[in-house]
Amino acid sequence: MLTSGGCPKNMLSxxxxxxxxxxxxxLLILFALSGGPKRFKQISAEVGGITDKVLSKELKALEANQLIRRQVYDTFPPTVEYAITPHGLSLEKVMEELHYWGLSHRKQIIGK
Incomplete structure (x- = not known):
């Protein structure tokens, strides 16, 4: 458990x-990739509701934070695949807890 009181180190992390x-x-993109490497359109279809422009921006940000890797294969046309990194997989417990919290929240707010 984190110590309360607004500890600057905890706040920074x-x-x-x-x-x-x-x-x-x-997190939805990371969840989609947790099942294995995927191509851009596969991620787009699995996440649903995200535009190509936003997906591209989010993938670049996730790659910059070393949560995913982008692999370009020497094919014609080039094949690009995205995969979650070990650093990205370290969020597994966070995603699992968010899933359970989301279920509880939905039940609390919506009653379903």
């Missing part, structure tokens, strides 16, 4: 995590 995962798409 939480700020860093939120900056790496900000927005509504990044």
């Amino acid at each position: 939480i700020k860093d995590a939120l900056e790496a995962l900000e927005g509504k798409w990044k």
Whole structure:
């Protein structure tokens, strides 16, 4: 359990995590990739509702934070595949807890 009282070190680490995962798409993209490497259109279809422009931006940000890797294969036309990194997989417990919290929240707010 984190100590309360707004410890600057705790605040900084939480700020860093939120900056790496900000927005509504990044965790969903990581969740989609947790099942194995995927191509751009596969991610787009699995995440659903995300535009190509936003997906491209989010993939670049996730790659910059070393949460995913982009692999270009020497084919014609070039094949590009995205995969979650070990660093990205370290978020597995966070995603699992968010899943359970989301179920509980939905039940609390919507009653379903």
